[in-house]
Amino acid sequence: MSLTVAIQTLTREDERREEVPYGSPVYNSVVGFLIKEARFLDHRQFKQWGDILAEDLEYKAPVRITRRVQGFDDEFGTIGHFDDDYNSMMVRLTRLTTTSNAWSEDPASRTRRFVTNVSVWETENPDEYEVLNYLFLTRNRAESKDYKQLSAERYDRLRMTANGFQLARRSILVDQVVLGMPNFAIFL
Amino acid sequence: MKMEARDAYLKQAMSQFIDVENREVSVAALHDQQLYELELENIFAKAWLMIGHDSEIPNTGDYVVRLMGEDQVIVARAADGQVHVSLNVCPHRAMHVCLADSGNARVHKCIYHGWAFRPDGSFIGAPVEREQMHGNIKTKEQLGLKKARVQVYGGLIFATWNHDGPDLEEWLGDMKFYFDMLFDRTDKGLEVLGPPQRLTIDANWKTAGEQSACDGFHTLTLHGSVIDIGAMGGESDTEHESAPAMYGINLSGNGHSLRCIPADTSWSLAHGKGDLTPEQRLEAFPPPGITTELLPELKKNMSAEQLHVLAKAPPVVGGMFPNMNILFIYSPLRDGTLGAALVLHTIMPKGPHHFEWTTYYFAERGTPDHVKEMMRAAATHGTGTSGIIEQDDSDTWPHMTEAARGVIGRTETLKYQAILGENRPADWPDKAKVYEGFGKDDAQWEWWLAYHKLMTASA
Ligand code: FES
Ligand SMILES: [Fe+2]
Numbered sequence: 062m063s064l065t066v067a068i069q070t071l072t073r074e075d076e077r078r079e080e081v082p083y084g085s086p087v088y089n090s091v092v093g094f095l096i097k098e099a100r101f102l103d104h105r106q107f108k109q110w111g112d113i114l115a116e117d118l119e120y121k122a123p124v125r126i127t128r129r130v131q132g133f134d135d136e137f138g139t140i141g142h143f144d145d146d147y148n149s150m151m152v153r154l155t156r157l158t159t160t161s162n163a164w165s166e167d168p169a170s171r172t173r174r175f176v177t178n179v180s181v182w183e184t185e186n187p188d189e190y191e192v193l194n195y196l197f198l199t200r201n202r203a204e205s206k207d208y209k210q211l212s213a214e215r216y217d218r219l220r221m222t223a224n225g226f227q228l229a230r231r232s233i234l235v236d237q238v239v240l241g242m243p244n245f246a247i248f249l
Numbered sequence: 250m251k252m253e254a255r256d257a258y259l260k261q262a263m264s265q266f267i268d269v270e271n272r273e274v275s276v277a278a279l280h281d282q283q284l285y286e287l288e289l290e291n292i293f294a295k296a297w298l299m300i301g302h303d304s305e306i307p308n309t310g311d312y313v314v315r316l317m318g319e320d321q322v323i324v325a326r327a328a329d330g331q332v333h334v335s336l337n338v339c340p341h342r343a344m345h346v347c348l349a350d351s352g353n354a355r356v357h358k359c360i361y362h363g364w365a366f367r368p369d370g371s372f373i374g375a376p377v378e379r380e381q382m383h384g385n386i387k388t389k390e391q392l393g394l395k396k397a398r399v400q401v402y403g404g405l406i407f408a409t410w411n412h413d414g415p416d417l418e419e420w421l422g423d424m425k426f427y428f429d430m431l432f433d434r435t436d437k438g439l440e441v442l443g444p445p446q447r448l449t450i451d452a453n454w455k456t457a458g459e460q461s462a463c464d465g466f467h468t469l470t471l472h473g474s475v476i477d478i479g480a481m482g483g484e485s486d487t488e489h490e491s492a493p494a495m496y497g498i499n500l501s502g503n504g505h506s507l508r509c510i511p512a513d514t515s516w517s518l519a520h521g522k523g524d525l526t527p528e529q530r531l532e533a534f535p536p537p538g539i540t541t542e543l544l545p546e547l548k549k550n551m552s553a554e555q556l557h558v559l560a561k562a563p564p565v566v567g568g569m570f571p572n573m574n575i576l577f578i579y580s581p582l583r584d585g586t587l588g589a590a591l592v593l594h595t596i597m598p599k600g601p602h603h604f605e606w607t608t609y610y611f612a613e614r615g616t617p618d619h620v621k622e623m624m625r626a627a628a629t630h631g632t633g634t635s636g637i638i639e640q641d642d643s644d645t646w647p648h649m650t651e652a653a654r655g656v657i658g659r660t661e662t663l664k665y666q667a668i669l670g671e672n673r674p675a676d677w678p679d680k681a682k683v684y685e686g687f688g689k690d691d692a693q694w695e696w697w698l699a700y701h702k703l704m705t706a707s708a
Binding site for chain 1 (some may be wrong): 442446449451474605633640641646
């Protein structure tokens with residue numbers, strides 16, 4: 062069996078192209094995109110979020126495995142917490158936006174996505190960039206006084222279009238092996 | 250707790266928590282710490298527990314670390330080619346021997362003082378052999394890791410600490426006849442599609458445990474949203490159509506259960522095909538996970554009786570007592586074809602108010618890789634962490650558990666009073682308890698009876 066591992070969405074470090082300098086116009090527009098995306102999701106603007114997804118989207122979150130340090134490169138499994146493409150993502154969004162009984166998010170979670178440590182690289186395609194960024198997410202629901210928290214690294218591929226950037230690929234590398242939240246009824 | 254005190258407590262607790270006559274269970278059973286400790290002893294140290302699959306550890310030395318109740322065990326393939334399950338606790342001074350959750354090791358060496366063990370759990374020795382650092386009171390044979398009893402069935406690895414109890418075949422009883430149709434039906438068998446998803450749910454393990462025993466009823470409301478979007482898309486053949494199909498045949502035995510749903514009540518493609526011969530129906534709708542190419546193998550490996558069941562109403566969801574949930578369901582794949590999602594969950598307790606939910610995805614080994622990838626995506630989309638069906642389940646269990654914290658809340662009961670009664674159709678095999686019709690509480694109540702029986706087995 063040779064199923065693909067979802068982590069392979071970012072070029073290997075030694076094969077990466079030019080890094081886009083911090084503070085340059087391209088860098089700033091990438092950061093602006095990530096901030097806007099977090100805002101859409103935190104405010105449940107799913108229609109707007111759907112609009113910035115590319116139609117060849119790959120959206121994955123491989124499970125993490127605890128390895129000895131010698132096996133550190135081998136830390137992700139072929140199964141994911143997400144294993145989506147554009148169509149399956151649209152089904153998720155349809156469920157959330159058109160039904161009145163999507164109970165896992167009704168009442169909805171209060172989420173905050175803090176996106177930092179953004180690195181941007183050019184790619185073989187002049188319109189596309191590889192973006193590595195950190196995500197810290199807090200999730201609160203109902204009258205719980207505690208937050209479910211999650212930290213992750215995201216390996217993104219952004220594509221510049223006539224309407225601005227679109228998300229073409231995302232691989233979310235969650236830091237937990239055993240998740241502390243009961244589901245991913247939210248997007249990362 | 251002293252043996253007599255424990256037995257006395259259990260007798261009293263079981264009659265207090267479970268009202269057999271009225272088919273009610275006290276909500277307090279989802280909260281009680283003392284009861285929980287006894288569940289670890291009487292259920293999780295006694296039952297056969299599914300803790301992994303053969304295909305996760307194909308080579309000598311391969312291992313995964315898994316839970317049996319709150320105990321960590323090393324599941325390893327030893328030099329003899331067999332799977333061994335050993336407690337991940339060093340007999341020297343209780344350090345965990347394995348620190349990774351999977352890998353390959355010919356020797357498991359405890360990092361504390363260096364005692365070393367083989368994948369079969371046997372003790373190799375302590376460093377500085379001539380000083381005999383394991384002392385001379387116990388022999389090397391006595392100093393191996395504690396071993397669980399192991400049986401592999403359909404590639405699934407089962408283990409138990411009950412060395413003198415029933416073997417797996419007896420434990421599964423009549424239900425094995427039906428489980429064979431899911432786990433032991435092709436020449437090469439199933440394989441995992443990767444290491445499992447793991448997450449924590451803030452709920453008592455029994456909330457998910459009892460639901461796995463054929464709670465078909467909740468799909469109508471709790472999973473209403475997936476039914477709705479299936480209808481909205483104008484497609485009747487969505488994966489969710491199989492969930493609300495309420496008419497079928499529920500099976501129960503020894504607390505295990507399966508729900509068999511005829512293809513023609515849930516798939517528009519099958520509508521009006523009631524006049525097909527069983528043979529033709531099987532061709533038209535092979536059971537979930539069986540491709541057309543695998544049909545000849547299925548026919549070879551199954552008995553005529555089993556093929557009849559598969560043609561009439563294949564088992565698609567259910568559970569194995571006490572803590573495994575099965576979903577072998579039809580599901581549309583990315584390429585528009587009708588495929589399947591083959592999913593197993595285990596529910597491992599982490600105190601009375603938490604459990605670890607582990608999700609394994611499978612395919613028949615004889616499935617082409619590109620189909621396996623589509624099955625994996627379909628399974629991930631519907632079930633497990635982000636599954637649009639199961640994310641709603643993980644929402645209810647914590648509420649039930651929280652309800653049990655209130656002193657008044659815990660005086661409420663869980664009720665299993667919608668009874669269909671045994672009513673086996675004439676053409677159905679005389680195996681296990683059979684309930685045909687609108688799925689009711691029968692099989693779930695049987696789950697509680699199995700729980701009651703095991704809890705009081707020593708009392
Ligand atoms: S605790 Fe393992 S060698 Fe001492
Ligand atoms: Fe459910």
